Amino acid sequence: xxxxxxxxxxxxxxxxxxxxSHICDSLLQAGxxxxxxxxxxxxxxxxxxxxxxxxxxxxxxxGDVLKLVDLLEATQGVDxxxxxxxxxxxxxxxxxxxxxxxxxxxxxxxxxxxxxxSVRRLIFSSSIAVYGMPGGGAIDETTAYASSGLQPASxxxxxxxxxxxxxxxxxxxxxxxxxxxxxFSSVYGARQHxxxxxAVFVANICDxxxxxxxxxxxxxxxxxxxxxxxxxxxxxxxxAMISDAHDHAINIGTxxxxxxxQVAEMAxxxxxxxxxxxxxxxxxxxxxxxxxxxxxxNVDKALxxxxxxxxxxxxxxxxxxxAWQKTNASHAR
Ligand SMILES: NC(=O)c1ccc[n+]([C@@H]2O[C@H](COP(=O)([O-])OP(=O)(O)OC[C@H]3O[C@@H](n4cnc5c(N)ncnc54)[C@H](O)[C@@H]3O)[C@@H](O)[C@H]2O)c1
Numbered sequence: 001x002x003x004x005x006x007x008x009x010x011x012x013x014x015x016x017x018x019x020x021s022h023i024c025d026s027l028l029q030a031g032x033x034x035x036x037x038x039x040x041x042x043x044x045x046x047x048x049x050x051x052x053x054x055x056x057x058x059x060x061x062x063g064d065v066l067k068l069v070d071l072l073e074a075t076q077g078v079d080x081x082x083x084x085x086x087x088x089x090x091x092x093x094x095x096x097x098x099x100x101x102x103x104x105x106x107x108x109x110x111x112x113x114x115x116x117x118s119v120r121r122l123i124f125s126s127s128i129a130v131y132g133m134p135g136g137g138a139i140d141e142t143t144a145y146a147s148s149g150l151q152p153a154s155x156x157x158x159x160x161x162x163x164x165x166x167x168x169x170x171x172x173x174x175x176x177x178x179x180x181x182x183x184f185s186s187v188y189g190a191r192q193h194x195x196x197x198x199a200v201f202v203a204n205i206c207d208x209x210x211x212x213x214x215x216x217x218x219x220x221x222x223x224x225x226x227x228x229x230x231x232x233x234x235x236x237x238x239x240a241m242i243s244d245a246h247d248h249a250i251n252i253g254t255x256x257x258x259x260x261x262q263v264a265e266m267a268x269x270x271x272x273x274x275x276x277x278x279x280x281x282x283x284x285x286x287x288x289x290x291x292x293x294x295x296x297x298n299v300d301k302a303l304x305x306x307x308x309x310x311x312x313x314x315x316x317x318x319x320x321x322x323a324w325q326k327t328n329a330s331h332a333r
Pocket of ligand 1: 014015017018020039040041042044063064065083085086087088102106186196199
């Protein structure tokens with residue numbers, strides 16, 4: 001029988017993260033008794049969780065997933081853990097030492113603390129980066145990792161998430177710690193930061209539109225990504241926590257490929273200023289994730305296992321992101 005969120009206690013590692021802050025909102029809304037947000041603020045900022053300052057059910061813990069002792073304490077008495085602490089491709093390119101440590105040893109410590117404190121289930125925030133640079137055709141959860149053609153930081157990121165996933169499977173097999181691995185596509189939305197290559201593109205386009213400037217695209221505009229709104233992702237995480245289905249790896253995206261040109265055109269439509277036109281520039285991005293003109297993330301398994309489907313269109317998501325940007329001028333670090 002499915003579990004419920006109501007009356008339960010949860011820990012979110014990387015609690016000051018974009019996704020973690022929205023999971024916290026979703027848990028509180030569903031009646032959670034307590035949500036612990038553990039973060040060392042190496043990347044995230046207190047601003048991301050400032051809206052929770054007066055919420056008595058939220059407990060902030062300044063802690064480090066590289067310190068097992070912090071996790072042993074933080075997992076005491078919790079029903080489930082959302083393992084969000086991680087280094088995306090951009091911070092991985094800047095600091096591979098900490099990036100690899102957090103994405104591998106960090107999740108190992110988290111699983112070990114779950115085992116020690118008999119935490120029932122852990123949700124691991126993985127990524128479609130675990131497919132690397134696949135050669136075309138739909139990508140489902142059985143698609144193998146292809147490293148050829150990837151930039152080094154993307155390769156390190158994808159490989160580190162694969163190790164995290166394998167550790168989850170190992171702890172389930174050996175110690176019965178239940179898990180669900182969620183492979184997010186490009187997550188964007190309110191409280192956006194500047195650490196995710198593809199979401200930064202959407203955020204920049206929205207920012208330019210908010211300032212009534214023409215949207216700038218690096219490259220020919222044909223690159224596609226699967227952009228999924230952050231509150232949809234948070235809902236997927238909570239559903240994966242309470243679902244009867246566990247020990248799965250599941251793609252979390254919309255299944256829709258959107259080109260950079262389409263993102264810009266959508267943003268222009270939202271602005272209501274038809275005079276704005278996309279401006280194309282030479283592609284000089286130093287760090288890129290896997291990029292192609294076709295992606296086709298298959299999201300059927302999310303529906304068949306945890307009953308999740310994305311609900312927020314890119315246009316609606318960009319509208320929400322712009323609304324947030326208008327009142328948070330100095331966002332994104
Ligand atoms: N944002 C995306 O587009 C995306 C896509 C796929 C997967 N993911 C994964 O989802 C997770 C959350 O993504 P996000 O964009 O919300 O991340 P984020 O960058 O906003 O947050 C990561 C958090 O982890 C914290 N952290 C780093 N090292 C830590 C440590 N040693 N101890 C405790 N906390 C530490 C950071 O301070 C930060 O608050 C990450 O694991 C990421 O790899 C994100």
